[in-house]
Amino acid sequence: MRRFVAFLLGTCLAGTFVTPAGAEEQVAQRQEQSLRRAVQPDAQMPDGKRMDFDLGFGLFKRNWVAAPSSTQAVDGLGPLYNARSCNVCHPGGARPNALLDKHGDPVPGLTVHLGQAGKAGEAAQPDPVYGEQVQTQALPGQQPEARLSLTMIDGPVIALAGGEKVQLQRPEMQLSQLAFGDLAADSHAGFRLAPAIHGLGLLDRIPDAEILAQAKRAKADGIAGRVNWVPDAISGENRIGRFGWKAVQPTLAQQDAHAFNVDIGMSTTVYPRPAGDCSTSQKDCLAAPNGNSPQFGNVEIAEPMRHLIDSFVSFAMLPPQRQRDIDRIVAGEKLFMAAGCHSCHRPSYDLPATAGLPARRITPYTDLLLHDMGPGLADGVAEGMASGSEWRTQPLWRLGHAVAGDAPAALLHDGRARSILEAVLWHGGEAAAAQQRVVAMSPDERTSLIAFLRSL
Template sequence: MWKLLPLISFALVSVLGTVLAGQDKAVDEAARIAAVTQPTDDFSRSEPYELRPGGAATSFETVNRDAFSHASANMSFERELDFKVGNGIFRKIWVSAPASTASSDGLGPLFNARACQSCHLKDGRGHPPATSEDAGGSMLLRLSVPPQDDAQREALASLRQSVIPEPTYGTQLQDLSIQGHLAEGRLRIEYEEIPVELADGTVVHLRNPTYRVTDLNYGPMNPEVMLSARIAPPMIGLGLLEMIDESDILAGADPDDANGDGISGKPNRVWSEAHGEVRLGRFGWKAGEPTIRQQTAHAFAGDIGLSSDLTPTPAGDCTDRQPDCLAAPNGVDPQYGDLEVAPEMMDLVVFYSRNLAVPARRDLDDPDILAGKRLFYESGCITCHRPKYVTRRDEAHPEQSFQLIWPYTDLLLHDMGEGLADGRPDGNATGREWRTPPLWGIGLTEVVNGHTLFLHDGRARNLLEAILWHGGEAEAARKRIVEMTEAQRDALIAFLNSL
């Protein structure tokens, strides 16, 4: 028993206690979990175990650029090798086929990055291009069109597809290509400054982006094309999010706003390639992926042009209107099951992604941070940014099993208003809806990535701008923050930076 304790959250061992013999263990445990995950109303001090947002997996290496790159702290020595090998594959620079390095070829022919690490730099947050000449490798432009016929409408209705690809350019714009092929085009961004006056007279300028594509090399796009720019999100805590029980997520859903609080979070439902059925979406800006493995497979295919067990097409996102791309040499290998990313390699990358640790909180008993936490809670932010959960038990994933975690998300979709709308539906998500992003680690963005650019497309240059972009279901909470004094806003931001 005691040898297993490092793999169990000591927080839960202490807080939930020992279930006495003769009691109904399931009912008793469920009641204790419900009690420990209730939002606090005591802001005089930090809560028990709040220091460890990732439970026993929390990393305390938070003072340098590697703060997002550490393994789960409760990982056994035997499993650390898999984490390190997975990291090596995550950082691997892929090359075009054929090549002498058979396990590293198959890039493209059209792609956005040569390595996973190119977008998720230091396992952190991406950014939009700094200039019109900046390739902006950590930003992608998603593409789709409305359904064109009954078959496509049925594919969307059944959720076998989440979007209909643009007929020529597929589901995302590839701005890079291997030798002998033309990239698809270039993303261009123009910003308009929008002034917002706060109640105390402070004026904040927001950047409103407009996106367009130039230098198209394969003909015009469909006139009904829908564009959505996305930066790469941080990689930390993914395994913990995957281990939140589905019932705990759905318990927060209220798609018809039955309780009349103005918040109508709803789940995204998406097709799981591994399970052959519709599953709850958890990952991505619109919760468009059900598992870490499927998210990883789609990133290999769309971003780098590599086939794997869930996406076996070696030409990546190439379409029938790009015959040279489809006919290009690829890196498939019979010993890998005619795939470019061997299943064993995929397993290691998924294991690495699952075990990137959440950093510990900082200064959480500082009076200003406690004051900011009260304002965050009382402003209604926790209605969507739900503070904490207990993950389910799973012997296959001991690092994430039965942990008290603090991600500050409900993993549901919310209407964020016209200001943030991309107008591009994705599965059950409308063009105005986004998944509530986790907030853990957000205060270390500048330490890890050297910038403070937030939201799905990096338009917000700091946390206050990100808050002021909130609308729709978040409009009431935004209004309360607009009405704060400068000292209150500073305390609120201090709390967020402590996460």
């Protein structure tokens, strides 16, 4: 193991096997530069984990290459994929702050998910040919599944108390050059923007009982969150979904392994198929060479590497915001509660101590449950037991980092909201009453509410 780690150190830190950055990596690198100094290990990470964290961050940024290559530790990319590293989509662990790059092309962190509603009471199904996600990149000799472009189109205009009018907008997708013909008639396609990964290790530690209790509690305002029960990829048992915009992954480790498989086309012991999201009708893709090697336990990402990535993702954190104008923030927090935002964005949890980690209180502002958010946010893509209009309450901690300074922001599952206010105004369905209360606030109250949210 020690020799293996020394070997990884060489390949991660020296960067000798990293191929030159293409245009997509450059976008990620620029955004990452401003965040690199920010991402840090959680204050309670055990001392002995620092090296794993740094190595894991190295692997998170590594550009994987096609098999066979001279170095088996870095090959296995594809055959179909969306990006060559985790970091391209989650720059520095953050979410992209725009949907289009400077050439007008969608950023790689904006992926297209596919889903068909299951029969009543059954889990949703992927598209029978294209799978769970549209892979827009392919190795030489393979065909990308489609070309993606998008246009921003106008949504509703919302008139706020005090006279301000807000023109909402959302991205509309165009898929062209579909390599395997049309999507199945009952498949829906929807955008998913890569979220920030900070603090997720703490969400992994929330006891199941807390989430279940929250789902049972009768709530005012017609709010009724429910659990997305999803299969554990190894045991097959149903567990509470926590990660992804529709809570379709039960554990952080499974989420990371799924990202390797579907986004990058690489196998792990959790998802051992080397051809990733290729379906049985994609014959060239299945026949392509792969990087599964006996040296790495017959998968492309050996267990030690997978655990290092998990160490990084589990402990990646951002520093808290500097609190300015405390009076306004306190007033904003009261308005947040009065508007009923906390019915879904549950402020805090007490985590019990677990192996090597002390008990602590966290403030993620989520119940991790699915809520019907109405037709404005719906895209018809069912995932697990979640319908096309249900979404997991997005945690609001570290929201201030996503809207830092005057930089543009890309909030909500498809990055449509350019500001916190726009994100709130898109809330409908179970959140319609809360949205109406924000519409009815005085301009000064709305300023306080937003100051509070920016302080998180």
